[in-house]
Amino acid sequence: MINSENFIQDFRDLYLKSPQCGSWSRGSENCDYGDIITVSKDSYMCFNSGNCRDAYYCEDSRALTNCTDCAFCEQCELCYECVDCNNCYDSNYCQDSVNCEDIHFSYDLRRCKHCIGCVGLRDKEYYIFNKKHSQEDYEKALETLDFSNPKILEEIDKKLEVLKREIPRKFVHQFDTQNCTGDYIYHSKNCYRCFDTRHTEDSGYIYQANLDMGTKDSWDCGPIPTGMDLCYDIAYSHYLFNCKHLYWCGNLKDSQYCTNCFESKNLFGCHYIKSKEDGYYILNQKVDEDFYKKTTKEIIDILREKGIYALYDLLFKDLDRDVVSVSDDQLGRSCTLCGDNFEITEDEIGFYKKMDIILPIYCPNCRAEQRIDLRNERKMYKRECGGCKNPLITTYSPDNPHIVYCLDCYWQNIG
């Protein structure tokens, strides 16, 4: 029996009783340690990355071959400790560089080869600290560069920092964008304060939408949303239309407050469900359309009364705390979690009205932090699959009370 008054506790109980997948990978071989890995091979401790081969400790990257300790990189080979580098080869400790080979301790280089400690160079070879050297002198310098001596590394860092302060940099990282605010945005338009996102349009506060399937008309989505259309408060999900408050879901329509649900529509407060095309579901139970409409409205009113603004609140908020309410007229407000001031914009209000969402009392960063926290930290532990009892390497620690399945059991048992 579904009772609106008990919904919050019932939702939390059902979440604890539903299996979670220990770690996720697709089309990969020998990548047991890591989480959210696609089409990769022989890679160890990589996270949210795809098309990697022989990569170790890499994160949020694509198409890395034999790289270690790289983040937000694409199409690199034999690179070490690089961040935001594309198409680089045999390079170490570089950042924001593209199409380079054999560069070290450098920042913002394009189409350069054989450089050490350089900033903002284009089409250059054999430069050290932005000064041209002969090939001989460069090779001598590289030979004597003792990477294992922390004093030498410190000296290089100091000289590099001096150069970094002398050479101008662009105010944000954007490429192929129109009317976008935020950082690390590509092939997008009309983005409001988005970060690490591509193929996004008419959206706001989208974080780490790093695949090509695009996001549009959505707010507060990410990490790792892809194929979002008319969505709000979504984390780690794909291919959603008109959905709110979801975590680890895919191919859903017209659904709210769900985790681990796939290929369905009209789900409210469900966990671990698949392929329910027909019908209306609350807390995994099939109900008729009228009951669904009446009860979900009742529940939403109760959630608003209790100060539930996001999926994270529904799962974890301490309900005994006083409910703070802010008048809708107050567009400039103070985040009730961190105290930072934030503004609610006209576009945002238009979206909230269209989607029937209450104005938030947390700032956009706290909202994003909450969504990030819905998934475990990037740490791996050894456990046993709750289904088949085989050994399982997972982000769930042994004392975590959740039921954790290997991918096979997770898909075989989903209702």
Added chain:
Amino acid sequence: MKDSVTKKCQGCKKEFLIIPQEQSFYEKKKLPTPSNCHECRRNRRKSLRNERKLYQRKCDKCDKDLESTYPKNSPYIIYCEECYYNEVN
């Protein structure tokens, strides 16, 4: 196949592993094995990127209004797109 090597992190003092494939990587590139564990290494890389916060400031060349992840008092020289392409690119 080599064994994994255990080292003590110079940052957080925890023990960490260097697996055989990783050792081969460092040998191939003539690099030393790291002295910090992967979490301390990850934190260092994270600190290289700006926080996801936007500030109102001006281009240090043409004074145009900008919304940037670099605050007004940033030690770096911040240019708008046009000034940057004219000077650096």
